[in-house]
């Protein structure tokens with residue numbers, strides 16, 4: 001059952017100082033310049049003289065040995081001067097310049113890269129992850145300098161089993177896989193979508209402490225339907241329309257088989273697949289091996305944790321979640337995933353005959369039982385006549401009634417709002433008076449002035465607005481407009497990071513980042529350390545419950561639904577432990593490394609959290625030993 005209790009205070013947070021962390025020796029199979037050119041082992045000027053002698057490096061580096069701390073400071077100085085030098089330039093130019101300097105470090109020296117990332121996660125996550133990663137994907141073919149991860153294309157059919165052995169690392173624990181067909185809210189970006197698995201795995205290293213030598217970003221290039229890319233002479237992917245049907249599935253099947261032939265216990269995260277393949281592949285593989293779809297399942301847990309927070313923010317017991325009126329705009333992989341998990345939560349609270357007050361809209365408006373060719377996954381949330389006639393609502397309500405976007409004039413460059421075809425019926429918000437308005441539509445600015453004003457009439461004392469679409473320009477609204485138009489008492493969350501809003505009178509409107517980054521690293525880590533055969537709904541519920549109960553009442557009252565990203569390692573350790581314990585309880589765990597399932601079974605909750613923390617990799621220069 002859902003509980004509200006602050007977990008044990010973090011002792012982990014920022015306690016490991018540069019000088020105190022010790023690392024085990026690392027076996028290296030190369031010598032000399034080959035080591036300097038390998039970012040896994042390279043320490044740049046940080047190699048001590050004894051190591052330079054041992055590894056054939058003497059003379060290949062300037063004579064002075066620079067400490068890790070000095071290298072760290074030097075990088076941060078360059079980063080800060082880049083920030084200063086790019087002041088006043090367009091956001092996209094500044095963001096890409098920051099991404100480039102970090103990417104160069106990533107390509108050269110991973111230990112230093114991950115240290116600066118972990119220690120500055122709040123500043124750097126928006127560069128290596130959402131939203132800048134979206135811009136990087138859009139420009140990937142032009143930005144490309146060195147490959148990262150593996151590329152399996154439709155032309156590799158029949159070859160994947162041998163290709164997988166081209167990957168240089170002997171052990172892989174975490175794989176993030178995309179086919180590039182729905183990159184954030186940016187659509188089909190083909191092979192350029194590889195930026196997403198790279199960014200997600202950077203978060204795995206930073207948040208979950210997965211060893212970077214054991215992660216593998218993967219692009220399945222089955223073509224693209226993006227005409228602009230097909231015509232771009234620099235485009236690096238296959239120049240062909242996307243494979244469909246059985247042809248498509250046979251490529252995914254072959255990849256999955258190849259991966260498991262080499263690394264049978266690797267956890268595979270499916271990311272940014274268009275909805276039809278997201279659902280189909282989840283259904284096809286989830287009982288067969290340890291995988292999950294982050295957009296469907298990770299997002300659901302993060303949203304549910306936030307929604308439960310909004311119930312607490314209203315001063316109501318959690319069981320009141322069953323009475324919340326929630327309007328979800330966007331019926332794709334994310335929106336449907338959220339509603340499915342929310343329905344499961346209501347059912348646990350009120351029993352199997354649960355009758356939640358959910359309203360679901362897609363690009364054709366409100367989804368009702370009258371919808372022709374209704375997506376079977378949307379059916380459980382489609383409204384019946386009798387449920388909406390009293391409200392004066394009907395099938396498809398909203399399509400032609402999108403309001404003006406005049407309120408965005410001052411932000412017109414900010415939004416890619418499409419105002420004339422489909423959208424949210426203001427009347428619906430007025431008639432339903434929802435407690436929560438949650439956007440996962442990918443349509444920037446769709447929560448326009450009238451919609452936000454209508455939220456003032458919400459039946460909730462703390463109306464909640466979740467503009468969860470990414471990247472920034474695709475957010476359904478921005479927090480400044482939300483607090484201004486819907487009122488100061490709202491609770492606000494966005495998928496991409498925004499600054500808090502100064503409401504005047506010394507008050508701050510808190511901006512939460514409702515992003516699946518709060519869960520996927522813990523889900524993957526918990527699954528890995530338990531050695532789970534697969535990832536069950538119960539394990540995912542445990543993850544969501546852990547995140548929901550992490551926040552104190554005081555934070556919730558201040559509208560703070562999620563931890564600070566500075567605490568991401570701490571929350572990930574707790575989520576990982578919750579997932580691990582759920583796997584053990586459900587008899588899905590097989591153990592990991594030399595820790596067997598019996599040992600896991602005997603661990604208390606606190607011991608499990610400590611076990612998870614102890615298994616997190618932390619970037620320090622360990623001695624390299626040549627073999």
Ligand SMILES: NC(=O)c1ccc[n+]([C@@H]2O[C@H](COP(=O)([O-])OP(=O)(O)OC[C@H]3O[C@@H](n4cnc5c(N)ncnc54)[C@H](O)[C@@H]3O)[C@@H](O)[C@H]2O)c1
Pocket residue numbers: 182183184185186274275295299302329330331332333334335361362363364365422423424439440441442443446468469470471474494495496514515516517
């Ligand atoms: N914050 C997070 O953690 C998180 C997680 C997953 C997805 N997302 C974001 O959510 C968005 C959607 O992702 P998805 O995987 O569900 O995409 P999707 O393509 O599967 O679904 C998009 C849905 O939005 C609907 N839609 C489009 N235009 C609309 C309009 N004008 N009015 C109402 N509905 C409209 C579509 O009909 C579809 O049902 C993306 O921007 C993605 O980046 C955010």
Ligand SMILES: O=C(O)C[C@H](O)C(=O)O
Pocket residue numbers: 130183184185272294295469470495515516517
């Ligand atoms: O990548 C993100 O920031 C969240 C989510 O997975 C998305 O697809 O938008």
Ligand SMILES: [Mg+2]
Pocket residue numbers: 184271272294295
């Ligand atoms: Mg995603």
